[in-house]
Amino acid sequence: MLQIIDGKAISAQIKDEVKKQVEKCKADGRSVCLAVVQVGDDPASSIYVRNKKKACEYTGIESVSCQLPGDAAQEELLQLVDRLNRDPEVNGILVQFPLPPQIDEDAVIRAISPEKDVDGFHPENVGKLCVGEEGLISCTPAGVMEMLKRSGISVEGKECVVVGRSNHVGKPMGLLLLQENGTVTFAHSRTKDLREITKKADILVAAMGKPRFITSEYVKEGAVVIDIGIHRSPDNKLCGDVDFEDVKDKAAAITPVPGGVGLMTVAMLMSNCVKAAMKQEV
Numbered sequence: 116m117l118q119i120i121d122g123k124a125i126s127a128q129i130k131d132e133v134k135k136q137v138e139k140c141k142a143d144g145r146s147v148c149l150a151v152v153q154v155g156d157d158p159a160s161s162i163y164v165r166n167k168k169k170a171c172e173y174t175g176i177e178s179v180s181c182q183l184p185g186d187a188a189q190e191e192l193l194q195l196v197d198r199l200n201r202d203p204e205v206n207g208i209l210v211q212f213p214l215p216p217q218i219d220e221d222a223v224i225r226a227i228s229p230e231k232d233v234d235g236f237h238p239e240n241v242g243k244l245c246v247g248e249e250g251l252i253s254c255t256p257a258g259v260m261e262m263l264k265r266s267g268i269s270v271e272g273k274e275c276v277v278v279g280r281s282n283h284v285g286k287p288m289g290l291l292l293l294q295e296n297g298t299v300t301f302a303h304s305r306t307k308d309l310r311e312i313t314k315k316a317d318i319l320v321a322a323m324g325k326p327r328f329i330t331s332e333y334v335k336e337g338a339v340v341i342d343i344g345i346h347r348s349p350d351n352k353l354c355g356d357v358d359f360e361d362v363k364d365k366a367a368a369i370t371p372v373p374g375g376v377g378l379m380t381v382a383m384l385m386s387n388c389v390k391a392a393m394k395q396e397v
């Protein structure tokens with residue numbers, strides 16, 4: 116029978132666990148604080164920022180909003196990040212992407228102190244993930260690992276195919292699956308005969324940014340299919356990189372969109388904030 120991996124339930128579970136950890140921190144006289152930086156007023160970014168602040172409210176994490184105008188210079192943002200890096204009351208810094216074209220996102224990622232890098236994008240945290248050291252891990256792939264674990268899906272010895280190799284999603288996803296002893300293949304836009312590769316996957320992760328691209332023809336019978344993609348159609352409906360209706364009869368387990376990986380990203384951000392705060396206390 117098809118298992119629908121319920122991102123809503125699992126993310127709620129994680130947020131409740133974080134809430135307890137934050138209560139414990141408060142009982143010990145410490146608070147947890149996330150600074151959320153937005154540049155400009157892109158509507159999609161504003162929704163993401165609002166959801167992150169709502170999750171902070173729920174878990175008891177304090178959130179500080181820092182808003183810069185859309186035409187802010189890179190230097191202005193870097194100075195703000197520097198101030199937040201040095202503020203002992205701030206445990207985590209999140210700069211909402213995408214940034215306006217005059218700002219180099221990579222420079223911003225590198226400017227955030229690795230200890231406060233709750234997005235897990237800083238090369239130091241990526242490096243730690245690569246060598247198996249504890250650090251802050253990119254929220255979306257970390258969320259996928261929690262979904263697998265909490266759904267009783269073991270990665271060990273499985274053929275895992277990640278479609279997508281971006282620094283923030285695909286690459287850390289593959290590294291995490293490797294860490295759990297999966298046999299990992301990365302596929303990307305230059306991959307020859309993608310279908311032949313994805314059809315070998317016991318665990319198939321779609322992170323390619325192409326709406327409903329992965330149909331049943333790309334999926335092995337009985338595979339676990341994880342859909343990281345998120346797209347909004349002109350009629351305001353959400354869908355993923357996987358054609359859910361077409362794939363659901365072939366897969367053994369699948370994440371829906373909405374109600375899947377997207378909700379996990381915010382939950383893992385909250386989890387990273389507490390992790391960062393606890394580490395900073397030591």
Ligand code: NAP
Pocket residue numbers: 255278279280281282283284285302303304305306309322323324325343344345346376377378380
């Ligand atoms: P990205 O930076 O655009 O990367 C897309 C990756 O997919 C690239 O590695 C690209 O290959 C590969 N790709 C594109 N077309 C392909 C094709 N036809 N066949 C095989 N590979 C192909 O995107 P991203 O930031 O990783 O995000 C991926 C998706 O996840 C997007 O839909 C995004 O909205 C979503 N996302 C969701 C969450 C969430 O919370 N659920 C969080 C982050 C991202 P090349 O490297 O060769 O160009």
